[in-house]
Structure formats: C-alpha cells, structure tokens
Amino acid sequence: MIGDFAKEYLHSDLRQMREAMLWKVDGLGEYDIRRPLTMTGTNLLGLVKHLSVWESRYFGEVFDRPSPEPLPRWDDVGERGADLWVTEHETREEVIGRYRRVWEHSDATIAALTLDSPGFVPWWPRPDVQLFNVLVHMLTETGRHVGHADILREQLDGSTGTAAEYAAPPHDAAFWEAHCARIERAATAAAATSGGRGDAAPTP
DSSP states (O other): OHHHHHHHHHHHHHHHHHHHHHHTTTTOOHHHHHSOOSTTOOOHHHHHHHHHHHHHHHTTGGGTOOOSSOOOOTTOGGGTTGGGSOOTTSOHHHHHHHHHHHHHHHHHHHHHSOTTOEEEOTTSSSOEEEHHHHHHHHHHHHHHHHHHHHHHHHHHHOOOOSSGGGOOOOOOHHHHHHHHHHHHHHHHHHHHTSTTOSSOOOOO
C-alpha cells in the first residue's frame, strides 16, 4: 500500500534526523553545547530542547494524544523563545533524555494512525490537518535545525556531516585556508564584473 510505504519512508527519515541532531552535541563540553553561537543566540542544546517541545506538541495534542510530560502553552507570550536555550539548572542528560522520550511518544502516535488521520493545529492559519502534513512538517523542521547544528558544530571544532558514519574527513588548517581563499577569489572576481550590481568587492 502506498500509504504505508510513504508513512514508513517519512518516519525513517525523521528517525535519522533525530539521531543526527544528537550527534551534533556529542563529545562537546557543557559550555560549547549551551553558548550562543549566532547574534540571535542559536545554540546546540537549545535546538535539541526546541525540537523536543515541538515534536511532542505536533504528535501529541494535535492528534488528541497529549504528551505525558508537561509542556509550556504554545500561546504563552511570556515563555516565547524559552524553548531555544537551556538554563544552568537544566542538565544535558535531562534535555536529551526528554527528547528521546518524545520520540517514543511520537513513534506510538505515528504507528497508531494512518496518513489521513485528522488532527488540529490551532497555531496554523489552516488548522485542520492530517498525519501526512505533520510528518512532512516535522521532518522539514528537524532537518532545518540539524542544518543549523551542523554549521554551529563546524564553527566549534570543524566537524561536519549528516551522521557519524558519514562524517567529513578532517583536514588541516592549511587545506581550509587555501579552500576559502579560492572561494574568496571567485567571489571577488564575480563582484568586479557584475557591473555594479549588489555589494562591491572588498578593497585589497
């Protein structure tokens, strides 16, 4: 049946993305997994916390299968953004353990429902959905944040890749300096021949 195949295909990709997200925090110290690495405060453990909250919500209350763990209200303005960073009182083990428990609850929902099972997302403009919509949404959302985490991890120690078994081979600083210099030369040359469109090339 195409429905069963599609559900398993999407679910399998979601499971892989979850594991990739946790791989991005593996092997780092407490400071590096928590500290802000962009001007808006994006941080690795905060991404794990964020995904645990929203996956729990999407595969929980949306299908009238509420999470066994308490969640902040989605419409609480005072709590907005609190799921994107981790306080000093929240441990790595708590955040990761909650994410893994969320997987179990989500997986049970996915197994119990068909792709056309109805759900209701009150924070969406078109709140009436099916499991298919939510599976695609959470796969997209998780993949997006794994991409964020990949860049953050690269900033910290140069580690990149979609999973441990596909980690990019390490190179020394000289390799990356030469690689970036080549890209910089191409960007500068393109800017110089663009006829003034966009940003000007930097002055040597």
